[in-house]
Amino acid sequence: MTAAVTPGPVVLEARNMTRRFGGLIAVNNVSFDVHEGEIFGLIGPNGAGKTTLFNLMTGLTPPSSGTLSYRGQTVTGLAPHRIAGLGLSRTFQNIRLFRGLSALENVKIAQHVRTHAGLVQGVLGRAHAEERHVERRAWELLDLVGLDGRAGELAANFSYGDQRRLEIARALATEPRVLLLDEPAAGMNTSEKGQLTAFIREVRDRFDLTVLVIEHHVPLVMNLCDRVAVLNFGELIAVGDPAAVQRDPKVIEAYLGGE
Numbered sequence: 001m002t003a004a005v006t007p008g009p010v011v012l013e014a015r016n017m018t019r020r021f022g023g024l025i026a027v028n029n030v031s032f033d034v035h036e037g038e039i040f041g042l043i044g045p046n047g048a049g050k051t052t053l054f055n056l057m058t059g060l061t062p063p064s065s066g067t068l069s070y071r072g073q074t075v076t077g078l079a080p081h082r083i084a085g086l087g088l089s090r091t092f093q094n095i096r097l098f099r100g101l102s103a104l105e106n107v108k109i110a111q112h113v114r115t116h117a118g119l120v121q122g123v124l125g126r127a128h129a130e131e132r133h134v135e136r137r138a139w140e141l142l143d144l145v146g147l148d149g150r151a152g153e154l155a156a157n158f159s160y161g162d163q164r165r166l167e168i169a170r171a172l173a174t175e176p177r178v179l180l181l182d183e184p185a186a187g188m189n190t191s192e193k194g195q196l197t198a199f200i201r202e203v204r205d206r207f208d209l210t211v212l213v214i215e216h217h218v219p220l221v222m223n224l225c226d227r228v229a230v231l232n233f234g235e236l237i238a239v240g241d242p243a244a245v246q247r248d249p250k251v252i253e254a255y256l257g258g259e
């Protein structure tokens with residue numbers, strides 16, 4: 001478990017975020033703060049609303065009501081690329097790499113969120129200096145995630161674990177301040193899961209990030225996260241340090257008791 005540290009300033013403020021799909025309330029009046037530099041876990045049973053909450057935060061799904069502020073600026077209602085451009089970057093539960101492109105190309109393309117080049121221009125013809133910078137940075141990120149030796153291989157040929165690492169490299173290519181990871185351990189083998197905690201901490205420290213992570217693997221969440229929020233049927237039933245959350249009777253009943 002991480003040592004208690006003084007929390008940094010609030011970077012994200014979710015206020016009364018709600019999303020209805022017809023009669024179903026997938027996310028129900030959820031409010032929480034995330035502090036700079038935290039690793040903040042989001043757990044809950046299947047269908048609890050975790051991915052929908054990430055989608056609301058990153059602009060993929062508009063909320064029915066409620067807001068998200070990032071460093072005091074309301075980002076609710078902005079398009080996903082605008083939110084990414086402000087510094088919120090994410091990975092997906094169902095991996096969304098360009099499977100037919102190489103690892104290097106996947107990371108290079110992601111950088112156009114920052115360089116403002118269009119997708120076609122991003123692939124075909126940037127100015128030389130910018131292209132060299134993009135290429136160098138892509139190699140650095142592949143090196144960081146341990147895939148620089150496989151830069152030319154197609155993403156489709158990578159194991160789940162390596163695809164997830166490549167997704168993280170791609171998310172980092174947009175130079176985020178906040179990284180949202182949707183089930184980074186899914187599909188990983190035991191040894192890959194074992195390395196993930198150290199890897200996420202290293203990424204947080206190296207890039208001075210705030211990290212939000214959805215994860216089903218409870219021991220990983222409890223080891224990794226500074227604070228944990230628990231969703232159940234769309235409602236936030238607990239937020240706090242991992243040990244306190246793990247002891248909370250509401251959480252035990254909703255989720256951990258069933259493990």
Ligand SMILES: Nc1ncnc2c1ncn2[C@@H]1O[C@H](COP(=O)(O)OP(=O)(O)OP(=O)(O)O)[C@@H](O)[C@H]1O
Nearest residue numbers: 021024026044045046047048049050051052053093
């Ligand atoms: N686009 C959609 N249309 C209708 N219902 C949806 C949609 N997206 C999510 N839901 C429903 O909202 C609820 C929350 O789903 P969500 O995927 O956010 O849960 P989750 O906690 O991420 O689940 P899991 O752990 O299984 O990934 C579920 O009942 C789901 O079926």
